[in-house]
Amino acid sequence: MPSGIAESELVMLRVSGIGKQTDAMARTREDLASLRAIPGVSNVTIINQTPPSATVPPAAASRA
Numbered sequence: 001m002p003s004g005i006a007e008s009e010l011v012m013l014r015v016s017g018i019g020k021q022t023d024a025m026a027r028t029r030e031d032l033a034s035l036r037a038i039p040g041v042s043n044v045t046i047i048n049q050t051p052p053s054a055t056v057p058p059a060a061a062s063r064a
Helices: 024-036 058-063
Strands: none
16 A cells, blocks of 8 residues: 655655753754755655555565
């Protein structure tokens, strides 16, 4: 079942700060701006949950 998302175009990054974070929101804005500046990047956002994937896990595919 297709998810309706261009899954082959998605990249997920998990980042964390080093040292004391005095202004986490400012750092997040800087990180997002840096990612948007990369050639070929069309959009950047923050999410707290990944969308369901239409990809069938290898174990499930072998049982099909």
